[in-house]
Amino acid sequence: xxxxxxxxxxxxxxxxxxxxxxxxxxxxxxxxxxxxxxxxxxxxxxxxxxxxxxxxxxxxxxxxxxxxxxxxxxxxxxxxxxxxxxxxxxxxxxxxxxxxxxxxxxxxxxxxxxxxxxxxxxxxxxxxxxxxxxxxxxxxxxxxxxxxxxxxxxxxxxxxxxxxxxxxxxxxxxxxxxxxxxxxxxxxxxxxxxxxxxxxxxxxxxxxxxxxxxxxxxxxxxxxxxxxxxxxxxxxxxxxxxxxxxxxxxxxxxxxxxxxxxxxxxxxxxxxxxxxxxxxxxxxxxxxxxxxxxxxxx
Amino acid sequence: xxxxxxxxxxxxxxxxxxxxxxxxxxxxxxxxxxxxxxxxxxxxxxxxxxxxxxxxxxxxxxxxxxxxxxxxxxxxxxxxxxxxxxxxxxxxxxxxxxxxxxxxxxxxxxxxxxxxxxxxxxxxxxxxxxxxxxxxxxxxxxxxxxxxxxxxxxxxxxxxxxxxxxxxxxxxxxxxxxxxxxxxxxxxxxxxxxxxxxxxxxxxxxxxxxxxxxxxxxxxxxxxxxxxxxxxxxxxxxxxxxxxxxxxxxxxxxxxxxxxxxxxxxxxxxxxxxxxxxxxxx
Numbered sequence: 001x002x003x004x005x006x007x008x009x010x011x012x013x014x015x016x017x018x019x020x021x022x023x024x025x026x027x028x029x030x031x032x033x034x035x036x037x038x039x040x041x042x043x044x045x046x047x048x049x050x051x052x053x054x055x056x057x058x059x060x061x062x063x064x065x066x067x068x069x070x071x072x073x074x075x076x077x078x079x080x081x082x083x084x085x086x087x088x089x090x091x092x093x094x095x096x097x098x099x100x101x102x103x104x105x106x107x108x109x110x111x112x113x114x115x116x117x118x119x120x121x122x123x124x125x126x127x128x129x130x131x132x133x134x135x136x137x138x139x140x141x142x143x144x145x146x147x148x149x150x151x152x153x154x155x156x157x158x159x160x161x162x163x164x165x166x167x168x169x170x171x172x173x174x175x176x177x178x179x180x181x182x183x184x185x186x187x188x189x190x191x192x193x194x195x196x197x198x199x200x201x202x203x204x205x206x207x208x209x210x211x212x213x214x215x216x217x218x219x220x221x222x223x224x225x226x227x228x229x230x231x232x233x234x235x236x237x238x239x240x241x242x243x244x245x246x247x248x249x250x251x252x253x254x255x256x257x258x259x260x261x262x263x264x265x266x267x268x269x270x271x272x273x274x275x276x277x278x279x280x281x282x283x284x285x286x287x288x289x290x291x292x293x294x295x296x297x298x
Numbered sequence: 299x300x301x302x303x304x305x306x307x308x309x310x311x312x313x314x315x316x317x318x319x320x321x322x323x324x325x326x327x328x329x330x331x332x333x334x335x336x337x338x339x340x341x342x343x344x345x346x347x348x349x350x351x352x353x354x355x356x357x358x359x360x361x362x363x364x365x366x367x368x369x370x371x372x373x374x375x376x377x378x379x380x381x382x383x384x385x386x387x388x389x390x391x392x393x394x395x396x397x398x399x400x401x402x403x404x405x406x407x408x409x410x411x412x413x414x415x416x417x418x419x420x421x422x423x424x425x426x427x428x429x430x431x432x433x434x435x436x437x438x439x440x441x442x443x444x445x446x447x448x449x450x451x452x453x454x455x456x457x458x459x460x461x462x463x464x465x466x467x468x469x470x471x472x473x474x475x476x477x478x479x480x481x482x483x484x485x486x487x488x489x490x491x492x493x494x495x496x497x498x499x500x501x502x503x504x505x506x507x508x509x510x511x512x513x514x515x516x517x518x519x520x521x522x523x524x525x526x527x528x529x530x531x532x533x534x535x536x537x538x539x540x541x542x543x544x545x546x547x548x549x550x551x552x553x554x555x556x557x558x559x560x561x562x563x564x565x566x567x568x569x570x571x572x573x574x575x576x577x578x579x580x
Contacts, residue, residue: 024396024397026367026397029393029396029397033385033389033393036385036389037384037385040384040385041384107381107382108377108379108381108382109381109382109383110348111343111348111377111381112375112377112380112381112383112436113381114346114348115346115348115370115373115375115377115449116370116393116394116397116398117366117367117368117369117370117371117373117397117398118366118367118370118397119366119367120366122367294350295350296343296348296349296350297348297349298343298348298349
């Protein structure tokens with residue numbers, strides 16, 4: 001047995017054979033805690049109500065029976081739902097996530113939680129995945145409920161399109177959760193984080209139509225630049241892809257469709273619409289982690 | 299157990315820790331004192347691997363920043379201000395137990411010794427508890443597991459006399475555990491420790507050994523006689539754990555050694571009604 005004066009005594013304290021191992025990995029424990037916290041939070045209740053409410057309103061007002069711009073039944077519902085989700089989801093995800101993370105840091109929660117034996121990567125990853133799961137859950141569940149309702153009433157279910165649209169929604173959630181984690185890693189106060197999140201969302205929304213149309217009308221930028229801006233904006237990519245799924249010729253988009261279809265083809269653009277937001281979200285979250293682990297934690 | 303070599307932490311141009319060199323052997327109990335802004339909290343955060351800094355820190359031979367999970371598994375931390383956690387008490391205890399391999403039952407037991415019954419508050423959000431309850435729970439989660447190092451930032455600040463007594467007893471039971479306890483006031487924690495380190499503007503300005511009659515685990519039997527019944531005194535006496543056969547003029551009970559100076563303060567405040575007073579070591 002080593003005495004306190006023996007060489008290696010201190011290291012033996014850490015590796016003592018009688019020491020109990022954690023019952024659950026830091027990643028899993030933190031992810032469970034994040035999910036449980038979110039399920040109890042008011043923002044999550046409101047967030048869920050918005051998406052379930054959207055679907056309920058669409059069903060109540062007979063959207064599945066309507067015919068608008070050629071879309072009918074559940075296809076029509078899905079198109080409307082994804083377009084509304086694109087407007088609501090990013091700002092919701094950004095603001096609620098940065099408020100939660102930056103608020104915890106500001107209030108001193110990090111000081112206590114990060115004094116527990118959990119690795120920085122496990123803690124950050126657990127919160128990231130936990131937040132992604134709870135943010136994606138109501139969005140997906142609301143659609144599934146609508147599909148179940150429609151199927152029960154004998155409306156045809158467009159399974160392939162449904163799968164692709166749901167996949168796009170989930171990648172959009174992932175993309176903005178990743179961006180929110182990067183903002184939170186960079187911000188030292190809730191105010192700064194919220195302002196940054198709002199400005200990023202506003203910039204992406206403006207780049208959807210206003211900036212692109214302005215650039216095109218004035219003709220001050222080369223076409224490649226305009227296409228590049230559109231392809232770099234995850235909102236524009238999502239919007240175009242969600243239309244492309246139901247409208248293979250992109251009739252809704254007008255002449256711009258030629259550029260997209262010539263450049264990518266239909267399948268190519270759908271692949272891009274999945275790969276790019278996933279990559280962007282992962283890069284943002286990864287960069288956030290890199291910054292977080294190199295800086296002061298609380 | 300802990301070695302600091304040239305530890306320096308700056309926030310902008312200001313050095314909060316300014317080249318700290320310190321060696322803390324296993325089992326030593328340190329009082330870390332100093333005024334506001336002396337660097338106590340920054341010192342703790344560096345020890346816990348939460349702050350990046352210049353210089354070198356080793357806890358049990360390891361870098362607490364790089365080997366977080368291994369080092370912090372043997373460190374219990376009680377913060378000065380309990381964090382505003384929205385999770386229920388039960389969820390917090392389960393999380394800590396999951397990470398540390400401890401059990402919720404063991405934390406329950408420590409909380410019970412501190413006078414906090416967990417059962418009725420298990421589903422209540424932590425943030426909704428009173429200051430004293432939060433503090434007791436923080437202590438229970440830190441002491442309810444096998445730790446080799448306890449870092450406590452003003453641990454007794456929100457505790458009533460009975461809970462303070464229980465805390466001192468719990469700490470006395472931890473033979474061989476290294477402890478670092480911070481306070482603004484040395485007299486509050488002097489009996490808990492055997493070494494005092496005072497920080498001032500990020501530097502060690504005092505490093506001394508303490509010998510005290512009121513050491514951890516000691517106790518005093520106190521007996522008081524009153525000139526007449528006094529309701530205000532009676533309320534205070536009950537809080538201190540004193541009892542009276544006649545609930546009137548004669549009171550007695552045991553006072554924890556580390557609490558004797560505070561108790562003498564209580565006696566002094568009621569000196570107008572006290573006709574006799576005796577305090578003997580156990």
